[in-house]
Amino acid sequence: MEAQDTEELARFRQKWKEELKHTKEKHSETIKPGDALNDQPSSSSAEVRDAVVQPVPVQRHTPLEQYTLAVQYEQQGLLDEALTLYRQSFRRDPNVDKAYHREEQKKAIAAHTFVQPKHPPAESSSSRPAPIQTDAHILDLKHLTITDDTRRPLHAVLANFPHDLVFLPEDDNKYSPFRLLPEEIVIHILIELARINDTTTIERFASVSRKGRMLSLDGAIWRDLARRIYIPPQIPESLTVDDLVSAYKEDYRRIYIEQPRLRLDGVYIAVCHYVRNGLSENHWVSVTHLVTYHRYLRFLPTGEVLSLLANEDANPQHIIPLLKPELRMKGFMIGRWCLDGTTVYITELLDPGSQPAKYSFQMTLNLKSRPLGRWNKLDLAAYDSVDVATGEASSFTLKHERPYWFSKVRSYRW
CATH class of the missing domain: 2.40.128 (Lipocalin)
Incomplete structure (x- = not known):
């Protein structure tokens, strides 16, 4: 009886050892392909890993650039993209629309004050620039003529202003009391400032808005000021203020700015x-x-x-x-x-x-x-x-x- 138990125990141990050995062989076979991959990494796997690890650079835009891009998208009909950029730009800067309009006004002014030459000079084949012919340039300047458009660039800019100008508040949520004043009242206030020779305040008011600039150019504001200033000894005895008015085409503001005068204040x-x-x-x-x-x-x-x-x-x-x-x-x-x-x-x-x-x-x-x-x-x-x-x-x-x-x-x- 004891001998039979011993034989069964021996057979059980032998069977267990064979199963254990068989399990180890399978485990080693499953690990070897992984080890081979780790020991000799392929170029494709390295590229994939690098592509995953390295982040894609994100291009940063200022709120003004985002708003400008949103306007372009809106003009192209991409309303979803435009709406997203509008929200992002206003979230970063609540006054980005005002900054955009200021930039557009600067571009409009620059476009009217600068004119591209119709026939640009051809580039020289030599890398060294040609010597400047000074005498020739001086002779050319003698025949240079100045037209009314070049003398008065401000009028070219004002010609593009809309006709229905109004005073708008800087903050859209607030109301501008100037909108209630008739233009005649505003001009009368500016005339009173000119009577006390406070032209600095007049020009500061004109720089606030396009409506203020248009009103500050009224001839009644500058007429009395110019006629009070340009009398002898500010001008020779042989010259009268009417002669200046004719020379400056009845632009009293130009007379005050361009005609020499000694400051008495x-x-x-x-x-x-x-x-x-x-x-x-x-x-x-x-x-x-x-x-x-x-x-x-x-x-x-x-x-x-x-x-x-x-x-x-x-x-x-x-x-x-x-x-x-x-x-x-x-x-x-x-x-x-x-x-x-x-x-x-x-x-x-x-x-x-x-x-x-x-x-x-x-x-x-x-x-x-x-x-x-x-x-x-x-x-x-x-x-x-x-x-x-x-x-x-x-x-x-x-x-x-x-x-x-x-x-x-x-x-x-x-």
Whole structure:
């Protein structure tokens, strides 16, 4: 009995070992193909793995670019794509539509102010550019003609404005009270600003909207201002304001901007410097001093001009309120002025405190505008002393002189 149990146990063990061996062989056969793939990876599998691992670059767009692309899609009839881009652009920038319209206006203005040449020059076969013939270009410029369109680019832009212009609020959710005002009331307000010579506020109002620009060009706003300014000594005695009106084709705003004029609502100031050698107890030490002084010119509508030479001890903030005909201090003189084109003549500069004077002074200056319409710069061309008895003039050197720049003063009224 025991021998039979032992034989059965031996057969069971032998059968179990064979099954276990058979299972290991199958397991090894299933692993080998995987190991072979891992040991020798194919090029196609590597490409697939790289394609999966490496992310596709996403092109980023600004809200304005998305809105522009949405407009293009809408024009092409791709409404779904356009709606998606509209939502994305407004989500990133709620005012993207206003930015888009501003860009379109800039492009429209640039298209009217710049004209492509009809016959562009052919490219040279040589890589080195040909030398510029300066004399030939100068001769060509002599025959250059300027038409009304090139003189007045603003009118070309205004011609494309719609006729039904209205004041629109910057925020569409708010209401603009200017829409309730008739145009006559707005123009009357601008006329009152011109009467107090506040042209800066008029131009700021004009830059707000196209409706404001159209109203600011009304001739009634600039007519009274131009007729008050352009009288002698602002223009020669032989010239009248009607002559200017005819020359500028009754455009009073152009007269105010382009016709030279001396500013009477402020003072022209020149800041000058020179270096002076100093004294030192030590011979190996060199002492130099930078000396600063100011020249002031205030032009009055009566034809008088106030001239003051002050050193750096006198602060301009303290001098400007005192610059009146009643002022009496060293370096102060009163004279007469007149304007001929862009040349300013100052004569009979005398010290009001010394009577009688042996010498008077005279200046010749060139009036310039930086930028256009400001007339805010005076270049000193000549400075002479005149013997009152003989009338003989002697010129001063202008080595250290600098140009005068205009500074507006609120308390100066004319």
